Amino acid sequence: MQIIEHPILGEKSNEEVTFYFNNQPLKAKKGQTVAAALMANGIRKLGVSRKLFKARGVFCGNGRCMNCFVTIDGLDHVLSCTTLVEEGMKVFSNESDPGVRGEK
Numbered sequence: 001m002q003i004i005e006h007p008i009l010g011e012k013s014n015e016e017v018t019f020y021f022n023n024q025p026l027k028a029k030k031g032q033t034v035a036a037a038l039m040a041n042g043i044r045k046l047g048v049s050r051k052l053f054k055a056r057g058v059f060c061g062n063g064r065c066m067n068c069f070v071t072i073d074g075l076d077h078v079l080s081c082t083t084l085v086e087e088g089m090k091v092f093s094n095e096s097d098p099g100v101r102g103e104k
C-alpha cells in the first residue's frame with residue numbers, strides 16, 4: 001500500500017525505476033526511500049542483528065534507530081530509510097558484519 005496523493009505533500013511521482021535487492025530486480029517509484037521501496041515489494045527483513053542474528057528491518061523510519069542498514073552500491077551501513085532509491089541501484093541485505101564479530 002502506498003500513498004499516491006497526499007493532502008499536504010501533493011501528488012507523488014508515478015515514474016518507475018528498477019533497482020536490485022540481493023540481485024533480484026524490483027520496481028519502485030522515483031522519490032521513494034529504499035526502505036519504502038523494499039516494503040512496497042513485500043520485503044521486511046533487511047539483515048540480521050550483530051550478536052544474536054535476529055531479523056532486522058525498518059523500525060523508526062526516520063534515521064534514528066540504525067536498524068535498517070543495508071549495503072548500497074558497495075557502500076556498507078547505509079540507512080535505507082533515509083536514502084532515495086535510484087535507477088539501477090544495487091542493494092544488499094546486511095546478513096553479516098564480520099568486522100564486529102572478529103571474522104574479518
Ligand code: FES
Nearest residue numbers: 059061063066081
Ligand atoms: S528505520 Fe530507523 S534508522 Fe532506518
